[in-house]
Amino acid sequence: MAKTNAAFMSGIPELVVLRLLSRSEMYGYELIRAIRLTSGESIVLAEGVVYPTLHGLEQRGLLKAKEKLVKGRVRVYYQTTAKGKKRLVAIENDWHRINNGVEAILRRLICQN
Amino acid sequence: MAKTNAAFMSGIPELVVLRLLSRSEMYGYELIRAIRLTSGESIVLAEGVVYPTLHGLEQRGLLKAKEKLVKGRVRVYYQTTAKGKKRLVAIENDWHRINNGVEAILRRLICQN
């Protein structure tokens, strides 16, 4: 468990990657910064997390990769596919459901066994 | 990945167990029902998840166990200790921080890289 993230991270990389790349295409390094900045430093994913995630999502057809040569350096741009967007909707729903469940327990809206 | 829970579950068992047992003592089976009901069926933890969690938390001094004989049957009641409540506050904070980070990305409040 990292000092910065500390638990509650399962599923998060897939969710945030699909979400950010559904809006605009990005390359890995850029995406890592975007996750950190957009989350207000709350979510910091190392390269060893993001790159395998990108490769996995691409293999599953949820992302599409495209190589570009920028300043003599190869960048791999990724973009969420239509299939990826469907998947995104599904896991967003899952995330909200789990979240509501936890909130209900923390706030104890309902009660009694 | 379970059909009911589907990702986003890391850290959740510890959090909800510490939270529910900080309010009132419960025995394992009762706790399992309480998690399911209080979360509105959103979070369903099997016995194979809850019992090891209880044992682990007790070993770490975050829970205190007490055996009771009820209707000729032994029940093990658990209760969150003072140390457990401190830990609870810490992971509740972690949980909210991660949550806010994900929300910011989903809603894209902030932007630009």
Add this chain to the structure above:
DNA sequence: CCTAATGCATATTTGTTATAGGTATGATAC
């Protein structure tokens, strides 16, 4: 020159949850 930042990649470890069993008692229904 040397260092930091950029940019990609992957093998291995670690930590947790999920699964799938196992034991035993009490209550209910047929």
Add this chain to the structure above:
DNA sequence: GTATCATACCTATAACAAATATGCATTAGG
């Protein structure tokens, strides 16, 4: 009376995903 379900506990193993720790190569800055 006996079959079945709910109660109540337990643990070993599998499965999975993130974290860690690397490696390589290029560019910009001091």
